[in-house]
Amino acid sequence: MGVLSWIAIGLLAGWLAARLTDSPSGLIRNLVVGLVGALLGGFLASKLGIAVVRDFWGELITAIGGAVIFLLIWRAIRQA
Numbered sequence: 001m002g003v004l005s006w007i008a009i010g011l012l013a014g015w016l017a018a019r020l021t022d023s024p025s026g027l028i029r030n031l032v033v034g035l036v037g038a039l040l041g042g043f044l045a046s047k048l049g050i051a052v053v054r055d056f057w058g059e060l061i062t063a064i065g066g067a068v069i070f071l072l073i074w075r076a077i078r079q080a
Contacts, residue, residue: 009060010034017067023075037067044069 011027014034018025041062045052052058 005056006035006038007031009056009063010038013037013060013063013067016064017071020064020068021071021075023071033067033070034063037065037070038063039066040070041066 010031011034014030014032014037015025017023017033017037018030038059041064042052044050044066045062052062
């Protein structure tokens with residue numbers, strides 16, 4: 001996947017994760033959350049032994065899962 005694909009997946013994953021967790025959103029925030037989520041989701045999937053299909057949908061689902069986890073952790077830290 002190219003850089004533009006990663007950006008598109010990051011934006012979409014960040015936006016969907018913000019909607020799922022009722023978090024504030026914005027273009028840059030969604031991109032950062034989506035990209036961090038993709039890294040976190042990929043890391044967790046490899047550690048848990050979950051095979052991720054290396055296509056658009058597999059990467060998107062992994063990124064959304066990681067982004068939701070990231071947003072929940074971020075929210076918990078900010079409220080503490």
